[in-house]
Amino acid sequence: MAQPEISVVVTIFNEEGNIPPLLKAIYASLSSIDYELILVDDGSTDRSVEKMKALANERTRILVFNKNYGQTTALAAGIDHSNGQFIVTMDGDLQNDPSDIPMMLEMAKKEDWDVVAGRRANRQDGFVLRKLPSKIANWLIRTTTKVYLSDYGCSLRIYKAQIAQNMGLYGELHRFIPVLARQEGARMTEVDVKHHPRIHGTSKYGLSRTFKVIADLILMLFFQKYFQRPIHIFGTLGLLSLALGVLVNFYLLVVKLMGEDIWGRPILLVGSILVLGGIQLITTGIVAEIIVRTYFESQNKKTYSVKATHQGGQEAN
Template identity: 70%
Template sequence: MSQPKLSVVITVYNEEENIKPLLEQVYDALVEIDYEVILIEDGSTDKTVEEVKKHANTRTKLIIFNRNRGQTTALAAGIDQATGEYIATMDGDLQNDPTDLPMMLNKAIDEEWDVVAGRRANRKDGFVLRKIPSKIANWVIRNTTKVYLKDYGCTLRVYKADIAQNMGLYGELHRFIPVLAKEQGARMTEVDVKHHPRIHGESKYGLSRTFKVMSDLILMLFFQKYFQRPIHLFGGLGIISFLIGMGISFYLLILKLFGEDIWGRPLMILGFIMILGGIQLITTGIIAEIIVRTYFESQDKKTYKIKSIYVGEKVAISSQKTEV
């Protein structure tokens, strides 16, 4: 089989009533594109699998998990199985509109974008429980990571295959896919896409994910700034802590020399804690550096990614000349 132009990766979990209209809409939207559809069934407890098998065409592949693994793992599995030049991701709840995919694909091809992200222009979700928390989260992520997208919660995106397949999706990092893509030097843009209210089933997300998002944000900031040089973070904090502790201890030593009783003072305890904490942080930084080096060297990974190599025509010609 020839390589398809577009692989559409869709995660589904307890979406039995949505499968038939979802597949029909995807097939109709991509009729003029060489495509494949990859559905990842994330441990559903309803008849999602049976519905997919009933309505799938020959260009559709179904991946079935043995239990619920989460959206990030499901997306990673689908992306790994994709063979297209471009990879699109979308939800299986009918809130994303497949008719936006041709427009996004054409924009990626014509304007040479690595990532084209969807932005829900007229979002059909609850204002208090969904829109307000989402706006706050988007503002925080945008201004801390310096990746300026307005809608991090929209799953509808189109990627160049090499970008999507090298992002390293783990845990619950699907919310930060644009940040992971940016770390690879991806050029990305954002376009308005259609959004529909959920008709069947229930949303799998709520306010309970707020703390997970904040925890993942801390991890993303670490990846952005210190993944290849953790000693700069832990070592820097450790040195500051150690110096503060030593300063406190020196101050108390002077007081002791002048005959004051310093035993049991909270300041003395603080000094000891700062010194020991500084030593621990520095040690952590050294261990983290060793782990990072092991990570890269054991797998022969590079700490950089080359976009392209150009050899000038004159250089290439002159290098073929031989002396007589």
């Protein structure tokens, strides 16, 4: 089977009302492109799977999970089963518009972008529950990760296949996909895309995700700065804690030698905690370094990524 130009990965969870217009829009928008469509059903409990089976064409594959694993896992499964030169991701709620895909594909090919991300220029969502939390999250992610995209919440994106397939999607990291792509050295840009109000079904997002986003952001910052060198953060903090503990205990020793009673002083407890905490942090850093080396060496992974090689006037990717 020849490699298609693009693989379109759509995540579905209880979207039975959106399936018919969604597939109709995708088929019409991609009629002039060599594509494959991968629909990933994330454990729907309605008739979404039946609708997909009834309307799927010969270019469509359906992956059906046995339970709900979450959007990140659904995206990872779709990407793993993709064969295209480029991979497009989008939600199945019809708020993304498939008619934007040809324009984004042309931009990726002509300007050699690794990632073209959609930006919802006229977002059709409620302000208090959707837009405001999203604006705060976007600002926080941009500021801390230094990956300057305007709209991290827009799932309509197009990637070169080698970028998408090496990102390593786990947990609930779909909002941080641009950060993961940048860690792979991706060149990315944004483009305005259409956005529609939800007509069928209910949104799967809300304010309850705020703390999860913050927790995932902490994880992303660790991955971004210290994934290959965890001893630099654990060792630095451990040495600082150990040094402070030694200073506190030295002060207490001097006080003791001067004849004062140090038993029961809160500072004695502080000094002990700092010393023990410092030792524990340094030990954690060493263990983390061993785990990182096991991660890379056991799977023959490299700590670098080569974009292209040149020899004798010829280029090999």
